[in-house]
Amino acid sequence: MNRVLQHILDAVTDGAADYSYPDQDNRMEAQVIPQARRDEERRLWESMLPARIAGVALDAGCGRGAFTGLLADRADAVLAVDADQTRVAVARAQHQDRAAFRVRSLMDPVFSSEKLRGAFACVSCIQVLGHVPLNGAAIILSAFHHLLQPDGLLILAVPFVNHFSEEHRLVRTSEAQPFGHPITPQRYDALALTPEAGVLPVRHFTAASLTALVEKAGFSAERMEPCNWYSERRADMMVQAHRRPT
Numbered sequence: 173m174n175r176v177l178q179h180i181l182d183a184v185t186d187g188a189a190d191y192s193y194p195d196q197d198n199r200m201e202a203q204v205i206p207q208a209r210r211d212e213e214r215r216l217w218e219s220m221l222p223a224r225i226a227g228v229a230l231d232a233g234c235g236r237g238a239f240t241g242l243l244a245d246r247a248d249a250v251l252a253v254d255a256d257q258t259r260v261a262v263a264r265a266q267h268q269d270r271a272a273f274r275v276r277s278l279m280d281p282v283f284s285s286e287k288l289r290g291a292f293a294c295v296s297c298i299q300v301l302g303h304v305p306l307n308g309a310a311i312i313l314s315a316f317h318h319l320l321q322p323d324g325l326l327i328l329a330v331p332f333v334n335h336f337s338e339e340h341r342l343v344r345t346s347e348a349q350p351f352g353h354p355i356t357p358q359r360y361d362a363l364a365l366t367p368e369a370g371v372l373p374v375r376h377f378t379a380a381s382l383t384a385l386v387e388k389a390g391f392s393a394e395r396m397e398p399c400n401w402y403s404e405r406r407a408d409m410m411v412q413a414h415r416r417p418t
């Protein structure tokens with residue numbers, strides 16, 4: 173096994189299995205993100221990554237492994253992490269000899285521990301930050317800054333609204349549509365902190381809010397590009413950023 177990956181795995185054991193992603197049977201995701209959208213997202217993602225990543229890559233919030241194999245095609249080794257053990261089990265069954273897997277929240281202090289400083293060459297975090305508590309996005313981005321080597325690459329994708337202010341929405345997974353109903357930031361936060369089956373909280377970032385968050389965490393955002401336009405105002409936004417030295 174890759175020596176750096178072994179060191180990472182020694183530091184990150186499986187955590188408590190106390191989080192369940194609200195789209196438990198993947199029904200909403202399967203219907204609103206059909207293959208054509210996934211293909212568009214994948215093409216954009218591929219255009220933001222180098223063909224070779226020298227070092228270990230982190231698939232942060234790997235879900236059912238949609239990007240795990242793609243990362244493994246490029247990196248020396250991959251650690252795929254998700255807070256939901258059922259989704260990690262699906263990803264592991266699909267890619268088991270190509271990546272290592274851990275059940276852990278990205279907000280866990282282990283990802284800011286000294287042992288893991290600079291351990292990764294690349295972090296890919298696709299469609300996770302729009303479902304975590306409001307302060308969680310900043311906590312996770314600052315952990316990524318800690319985890320990445322000095323010139324490390326960060327790729328992010330989040331829900332995006334082309335507006336002046338962010339929106340918080342609730343999607344009932346049985347309704348199979350991507351942007352649901354408006355809710356207050358407080359309700360979003362409560363649902364993200366204590367997930368309910370079938371009720372997915374979604375934070376839609378603006379270009380300004382996303383840039384500010386990424387820059388504040390110590391990254392330089394070089395490229396931001398939308399994909400998957402769901403309406404004339406709503407899309408997914410992908411960001412390519414590099415870690416700035418501290």
Ligand SMILES: C[S@@+](CC[C@H](N)C(=O)[O-])C[C@H]1O[C@@H](n2cnc3c(N)ncnc32)[C@H](O)[C@@H]1O
Pocket residue numbers: 192193232233234235236237238239253254255256259276277278279297298299300303304
């Ligand atoms: C919309 S899915 C995206 C999954 C995958 N990245 C993809 O593109 O298919 C969001 C994922 O984030 C995970 N997640 C949510 N909060 C998390 C946290 N605090 N730490 C780790 N994973 C988290 C969920 O369990 C879920 O698998």
